[in-house]
Amino acid sequence: MAQLTPDSSHAPRGTAGTEDSYVISPMQQGMLFHSLLAPHSEMYVRQVILSLHEGVDAAALRRAWEAAVRRHAILRSGLRWEGLDEPMQEVHAHAPVPFEEADWRGLSGAERDARLESFLQAERQRGFDFSRPPLMRLHLFRFAEEDYRLVWTFHHVLSDASSDVLLLKEVFSRYEASRRGEDAEPASATPFSEHAEWLRRLDADGARAYWRGLLEGFAGPTPLPAASSRAAGESSRPSGEQSVRLPEELTSALKSFAQRHGLTLNTLMQAAWALLLGAYSREREVVFGAARACRRSALGGRGAEEIVGPFVNILPVRVPVSDDAPLAAWLKGLRDQWLAMRDYEHTPLVKIQEWVGLPHGVPLFDSVLTFDRRQMNTLLRALGEGWLRREVRTIQARTNYGLTLAGYGEDSFLLSIRYDTGRFDGATVRRMLGHLREAFEGFLRHEGGRLSDISLLPEAELHQVLYEWNGTRIDYPADACAHALFEAQAARAPEATALVFGDSRVTYGELEARANRLAHRLRRLDVGAETRVGLLLGRSPELVVGVLGVLKAGGAYVALDPAYPKERLSFILRDARAGVLLTQAGLAEGLEGHAEHVIRLDEDWQSIAAESARRPHAEASTRNAAYVIYTSGSTGTPKGVVVEHRSLCNLISWHNRAFAVGPEDRATQLAGLGFDASVWEMWPYLAAGASLYLPDEETRLSPTRLVEWLASEGVTICFLPTPLAEEVLSSEWPRLAALRIMLTGGDRLQRARPAAAPFRLVNNYGPTEATVVTTSCVVADAGADGAAPPIGRPISNAQVYILSRRLRPVPVGAPGELYVGGEVLARGYLSRPGLTAESFIPNPFADAPGARLYRTGDLGRFLPDGAIEFLGRVDHQVKIRGFRIELGEIEATLKQHPAVKQCVAVAREDAPGNRYIAAYVVADEQADADGAALRDFLRRHLPEHAVPAAFVTLDRLPLTANGKIDRERLPAPDESQSRRAAFVAPRSPVEESLAEVWKDVLGVERVGVHDNFFELRGNSLLVVRLISRLRQMFEVDLPLNLLFEAPTVAQLAVRIAEAQLGGVEADADEAARLLEELERLPDEAVRAMLDGDVS
Structure with missing residues (x-):
């Protein structure tokens, strides 16, 4: 004790x-x-x-x-x-x-x-x-x-x-x-x-050693499945409560199970919650708070049973959640921890946080469990007599934690969750209660098993995520090749416009003839099924001719973007073993030796034009390769993704059906050939008889000129990479613009569709290995919660599974890795069978033999309606000073600031051991994205360890050739952009007074005007003490949350001055009128007024 x-x-x-x-x-x-x-x-x-x-x-x-x-x-x-x-x-x-x-x-x-x-x-x-x-x-x-x-x-x-x-x-x-x-x-x-008084005299040495040992290596609170990114502690909304009562038979079985293993229902409730937190957080170790009724040990066990008062204490419980752990041994370890805690159960939580060394804004946990053997109603009615005519209902107190789970071990186990309705919705909490029940039943079903045997998903939810939301089967031209769909349009309407590039227009008939001539030339060079032909072409009609010509010859084109470095182009040509290279004059310098035949479609066209304009006989089938696009590998070596005709035809069929594409549509071709979006921009429209519009390079790179061009050309559908789309969305659109659909994808979309935009915004997601698009959804107008738009639901004949590390479906709302199956899958990686087998795995949920899944490396979660929220890369979570930081969360929060137009957060290590987060911001033209203001904004929404150490304002974010943000080219911040600003002494009497009080309250030797109260180890108790002192010192009523809004001496001095002015804000109109009069006065009169000579 x-x-x-x-x-x-x-x-x-x-x-x-x-x-x-x-x-x-x-x-x-x-x-x-x-x-x-x-x-x-x-x-x-x-x-x-x-x-x-x-x-x-x-x-x-x-x-x-x-x-x-x-x-x-x-x-x-x-x-x-x-x-x-x-x-x-x-x-x-x-x-x-x-x-x-x-x-x-x-x-x-x-x-x-x-x-x-x-x-x-x-x-x-x-x-x-x-x-x-x-x-x-x-x-x-x-x-x-x-x-x-x-x-x-x-x-x-x-x-x-x-x-x-x-x-x-x-x-x-x-x-x-x-x-x-x-x-x-x-x-x-x-x-x-x-x-x-007894608590104040407790010896802390033993407790300090115990809690430091238990929480050694603690890396931040276990994240909860919040429905909103709103920061914890904001309490403007009422709390909610959801309950479930387990059947008596299940409760009886759980009690028997607990008795057999020397456990209690409390242990089983903690275990079930630990499993749920592990599933919802993807953490291998979870921490939650648990209430302990410390009455029996109070006063050294002397007579506290009859004292009225709050004897309860909330303490952290740390639980490893290892899939391989034997269930019985794991439960015993949890029980032993709870029993060992008895000697230190009176330790104040604020002391534990101090001993662990947590900075401000980093709680030990965000969920709390309470357990009672009986509800108050049961205890009182057991007294008999008058209590048999009375019923008691209790309403849990709202706490400062996101979720509070209460369990009552009645004949039928009652579970109740009180939650912050600003962060969680009722449907999420009801699902969590269902997952808890599944955990309890899992204990009984797998008594001699391991944690990995226990599933949290009820049968109905499991069916929903595996089959109902993946019920995308629909017919498509699975036996056709992509070029055959174009040929049908060319035969149907040969005079229709196929391509527009500047002043030149190419009809479907002309495009068909040119592509056929090129195909015949390629056939002469032995191009046929599974033959790879390099395409190194800029945005021009020749690019489309080249793509069609290769496929008509039966071959597969290898995408080569002129924007790529020569070293990358050389590698791709060598790796793909392309015997033929189609290019334009000046683009292939230094690459000629990598292909046996080099054809320049501009300089050599006179020779090619002599070939037949009739369609050649091609031996390619739907299972043959259509194209190869290289993506960056984790080792830095590009890898070629081979996509077959059947997958490309599925994309074409879905797209034209989903967006009702027809001959009257005008679409854009903006992406470079090396970006798989170029496939999507080209094939559906050529198969539907629509017109493709190709802008010049200057227009493509200027958001303002691009908007003007889209409007002037009457474009109806366009695709813009996410960073460009976010810029364009903030533009003013001409009222008569014909655009009806803007497609975007490639990065995490943070901006919703402005209500005034005259088109639908469609967010899309898909890796190159899944034929460009896997999920899609129309983006709603900007909402009040500022949440990032989802990536939607699977397209036709695609399946998306969100799985745990053990390839088990995760609960709705819980994060997991995205796995893609269905007709959208690529064949694999060119000449890399090992890597293909590692990334394309057998589909355990499909009946069809040979069905596969592609492991994307992306994180997501199912929303209640089946849409998927993209959460970033599996490897996008970083650790700084031991704390887990999700870069995507920083970006999503920063994007909610009105001055921020675009942003990206990265982890940098410019010097060995100095790892930190830097935020790069493109400011809105009408606002000032001041680093200090952005830092303060983030501090109100994120824990301190997640606030970037540096903010860099850029005119534009650097982009790759494919239009994605190029993180490698972000400049290193200079000293002026670091938050660790030089010490600035107090500059006014108010700042001097504040600094003196801070030194006294915080116990530090010096305080600068830009020092943060919480970075100087300020805590909740010291906040109360400081605000109390300031109220007396300045004789103003200061709210307790003021220090969270103004955490530096300089900011606090301004807020105190505002409070002392009292009713000045109420007289703002009068003040404005007086200022106007002052501006009309001559300088001499103003000086006289200031000197007190004018009444």
Whole structure:
């Protein structure tokens, strides 16, 4: 057991009119802080609703409560923190009990129920004035002659669940005695102050060693499946609650299981939650908070059972979640940790956080578990007599944690989750409860198994994610080759315009003839099925002729972008073993030796034109290769992706059906040949008889000119890489623009469609290995939550699975790696069977023999409607100073700042060992993306360790040849862009005063005006202390959350000055009028006014 230190400090006496005054317990301090931070948020306000099916003597009931308040000092206590280093509990001699009555007998049952629920929420949100005890209110509602509702609303600083039962037993025992005429005054109870004093004298050495050992290597709180990226702690919305009661048979089986293994239901609940957190976070180790009822060990085990007060403590539980762990041994380890914690269960959480060395904004956990063997209603009704006519309902207190799971080990196990509705939705929480039940059933089904045997998905959800959402089967021309679809259009409408490039136009008939002539020349060079032909061509009609000609000859083209370095082009030609290279004059210099035949489609066309214009006989089939595109490998060596005609035809068929493409459409061809989007930009439109428009290079690279060109050419459908699309979306569009669909993809889209945009925005996702597009969805207009648009659902004949590391489906809402199956899959990597086998694996969910899955390396999660949210790369999560950081989350949050047009976050290590996050920002033209402002904005939404160390403003983000952000070309930040700015001493009397108070409160030797309070190890208790001191020093009312909004001396000085000005804001119009008059005055008059000479 924890030992007491020999010297006991005595709490100071309180203010006049109080019986006693003492420093509140650490748990109470935490509750007070969060309640002050969000005063109307229900924070730590609890409610007990008693249904009294009996005649009620309201006067006697009031007297019983008044007697309880007199007997228990804590019920007569208020809290004082203004001007004090530590908050104090002040016990008043008298505290009138707020007891109100209302007669609702005239209301219908439905009206009563609705009014009661509305009242309960309003009463919780009302909160309490901590200086005015009692911190409780009572309301008695009469529903019928013998039907009442007693509502007891109180703050958690007064009581815990055990105290609630104790108090209610006492009150109603006193009430019944009073009705019998027995009104003897009860003896005073042992005060909670004894426990608070005992806590202050505990020896911390053993606890420090235990908690440091348990949490060694702790790397940040386990992330939760939030529906919103809104920061924890913002409490403007009410909390929600969802519950599920397990069947009695399942509960009985769980109790038997626990008994066989020497466990408790509490252990099983913690284990189920650990599995759920592991699945939702992809972490191999999870941490959550668990409430411990510390009453028995309080005061060294001497007589705390009858004391009313909050004896509960919240402590971290750290659980490894290894798939290979034997279930029984894993459960035993969890039980042993819980038992070992007993000796240190009184340790304040704030101390544990301090010992672990967590910076501001990094909590130990974001979910809390509480467990009771019985609900309050069961415990009280077990007393018999009058309690058999009463029913008790409790409403959990809202905490500062995202989720609070409460379990009650009744005959049918009750699980209830209270949650922050700003971060979680009811559907997500209901699914989580279903996953918990599956975990419990998994324990029973796999008693002798391993953790990997347990699935969290109910049968219906498993069917949904595997089959229902992948039910994309639809007919497509699976027996055709891509060029045959073009040929059908050329035969149908030979005079229709196929290509437009500047002033030149090419009809379908002309394009067919040119491609046929080229195909005949290629056939002379032995090009046929599975023959690879290099294409090194710029955006021009020759590019389209080259692509068609190769396929008509039966070959497969190898995409070569002129923007690529010569070394990369040389490698691709060697690796692809392309015997023929199609190019243009000047593009192939230095590459001639890599191909046996080099054909320049401009210089050599006169010779090619002599070939036949009739279609050649090609021996290619739908299973033959259509093209090879090289992608960057993780080793830096490009790898060629081989795509067959059948997959290309599926893309064409889906696209033209999804977007109703027809001959009247005008589409763009913007992407370079090396970007697989070029495939998508070309083939569907040529197969539909639409016209392809090719811009010149200057237009393609200028967002302003591009918008003008799209409008002037009457383009109806275009594809823009994500960075370019985000720029163009902020442009002003001509009212008469014909554009009806803007397609985008290639990077994570952060911007929604502006409401004024005259077209549909469609977000798309797909690796090159899955034939360009795998998922797609129309992007909704910009919403209030600022959430990034999803990537949609699988296209026709594609399947997308979101799987764990063990290739198991993850729950809806949980992150996992994206795996793609179906007709969209490429054949594999050219001449790399080992890499192909590693990336293209057997599909365990398909019935068809030989079905495969492609491992994308991307993270995503299913949204409730089946759409997929893209979460970044599996390897896009980095660690800085031991803390996990998701770069995509930084980008998504930064993008919500109104001054940010585009952004990217990267991890840099410009010097060995100096690893940090840098954010690169393109500012909106109408706003100033100041680094300090952006930093402060992120601090309000992200933990401190996720705030970039440097901010760099750029005119444009560097792009690759394919239009994606080129992270390798981002410049290194200079010293002026680092957050570690040089020390700046206070520059004004206010800043000097603030710096002195900071030094005293924080215990540091010097404070600069740009130092961050929380970076100097400020915590919640010190926030309360500092704000209290500042209120007295400057005689202004400063909210507790001010320090989170203005965490530096310089910022705080400005906010204090604003507060001291008082009503100046209210007179803004008058001030503006006076400023206008001042501007019209001559300089001499203004100087005179300043000198006081003008009245």
